[in-house]
Amino acid sequence: MSNEIRIRKPLGGYLxxxxxxxxVVQTMCNTHTSDVEASVAQCLRLADAGAELIRLTVPTRAEVRALAEIRARLAAQGCNVPLVADVHFTSDIAIEAAQVVEKVRINPGNFHPDFEKAREQLARLVEVCRKHETALRIGLNHGSLGKRITDLYGNTPVGMKEAAMEWLRMCRDLDFGQVVVSLKASNTLVMLEAYRLLAAAMEQEDFHFPLHLGVTEAxxxxxxxIKSCxxxxxxxxEGLGDTIRVSLTEDPAAELPVARYLSQRYSGTLSAASSLTQCYSDTLTAAPDPALAFGDYSAEQVRLMLDAACDYGKKLFDKExxxxxxxxxxxxxxxxxxxADELMQACRRRFYKSEYIACPGCGRTMYNLEKTFNEVQRRTAHLKxxxxxxxxxxxxxxxxxxxxDWGYVGEGNGKVSLYxxxxxxxxxIPESEAIDLLLQLIHESEQQG
Ligand code: SF4
Known part of the structure; x- marks a missing residue:
């Protein structure tokens, strides 16, 4: 199995x-996939902003039908970016989606808990992928590994690696090589260790599937x-990684300039790289990508953040x-x-504030996640x-x-669960009361503890 896959482009050619x-730089829509108009508009905007691959969530058959329409409308408008269906729970939906778009992401933790039955499900999916020239991503996440794996290895980087290897071996045995693999975690140390273990295990067994890199819920x-970078x-x-998603709880277009920066920097195509790799002791000699700017930060300031994250990240993780x-x-x-504080926290060397994790949101999100996350951060800023x-x-x-330690989870219909x-x-809990109640619960727990 080679460390290279070809993803069919809808209007011809391959990615x-x-x-x-x-x-390869990718992102994911946060529209409801069943809202075809909004999804097509967002895909076009993301393609214009440089997305080379765009993922959409596909929870049910209704979204498979919507995806087929989105696929057709994008092609009719000349958009040649391949689409990825994000499927979590049923192999039947994955099989249907594989007939509609160019790549399907599955989460093995949600396949059948019985290994033999999961193997049968994968074999059926692979048969369809082969017929339609559809690629697969084996997308494992820390936190959704499945009971069999966590019983054996715990919810650990070793468990993530073992789960991935099981599925990659199944793909190898099925002689199916159009596979990318990811092992995402929100904890950067867990994420790093999982990918490093997987790379070593693939090397040992002499198969080399491309790696999709990402820090989930960053x-x-x-x-x-900074956490992603x-x-x-x-x-x-370290020479690992073939496609990147920088997950942000923001407009998905904001992810692209950051991912592009990483891709360009490590392929040696970044503008003014010679002076900017040591930017914190030098001056910028070329204007950075203006799309990097966000909030109150200029593109120059964000470029400095990303340069420093890349210059210092590995040294801090490896305790050099x-x-x-x-x-x-x-x-x-x-x-x-x-x-400096942000770098230390991102590398989990010193925590100067509470650690926040938030998913980027997708078609399953039924509330204003971005606004709520900002509000939760503002209201809990005093906590450490x-x-x-x-x-x-x-x-x-x-x-x-x-x-x-604490979780605010949207249920839909204006309601929230607090964990x-x-x-x-x-x-x-009604959304309007949920942040107050979360603070009250944290306060009560501190009083008791
Ligand atoms: S809403 Fe968030 S947690 Fe739920 S599937 Fe989408 S990205 Fe994942």
Missing amino acids: IIGGRRPA GNGESGR VAISTLLE IDEPVLHCPGQSEAFCAHL GYVIAVMGCIVNGPGEMADA QGKTPLRRH
Whole structure:
């Protein structure tokens, strides 16, 4: 099995992932897939912004039908970007989606818990993929590994690697090589270890499927960007990674310039790379991508953040240095100090604030996730030492928030569930009361504890 796959493009040609090419930049729609108009409009906007691959959530058959229409309308408008169906729970939906779009992402943790039955499900899916020239992503996430694996290995990087290897061996035995694999986690140390273990295991068994890299539920703003960049850049620096998604709880178009930066930097095609790789001790000699700007930060400031994340990430993870020493020309001391704090937290060396995790949202999200996440961060800014999660849906949210201390999980219909660890403390809370109640629960727990 080679470290290269070809994804059919809808209007002809192929998108090649792997084989030492620059990492392919991808993102995911946060529209409801069944809203065909909104999804087509967002896909066109994301394609214009540089997405090379666009994923949409497909929870039911209704979304498979919508996806077929989205596929047709995009092609009619000349959009040649391949689409990926994100399927979580049933192999039957994956099989239908594989006949409609160019790639399907499955989460093995949600396939049949019995290994032999899961193998049969995969064999049926692979048969359809082969017939329609559809690629697959084996997309494992820390937090949704499935009971059999967690009983054997715990919810650990080893468990993630073992689960991935089981499925990759099945693909190999089926002689199906159009497969990408991902092992995402919101905890950067877990994510790094899982990918490193998987790369070593594939090497040992002499098959090499391309890697899709990402830090899941990375959050937003500077923390989300820096968390993604320290982890993804560490792996790219080690020669691992063939396609990237930078997950942000923001407009998905905001993910693309960050992912593009990483892809260009590690393929040697970044503008002004010679001076900017040491930007914190030098000045910018070329204007950075204007699309990097967000919030109150200019494109130059974001470029400095990303440069510093890439320059210092691996050194901090591998404990080659204790603290980053930042001198950002033209920036205030406060900017440099804040950047250093963010780097230390992203690499899990020192926590200066609570750790926030939030999914990017998708077609399953039934509330204003971005606004709520900002509000939760604002209202809990005085707290330290917690992991606080804000998740878009009750279907995948509780599992995916892995090691959160507190969780705010949207149920739909204006209702929210509040979690302490894995335990739902309150269900069906109106959105308007949920943040107050979350703060009250945290306060009560501190009083008791
Ligand atoms: S947890 Fe978030 S990104 Fe994942 S399926 Fe639910 S809404 Fe979508």
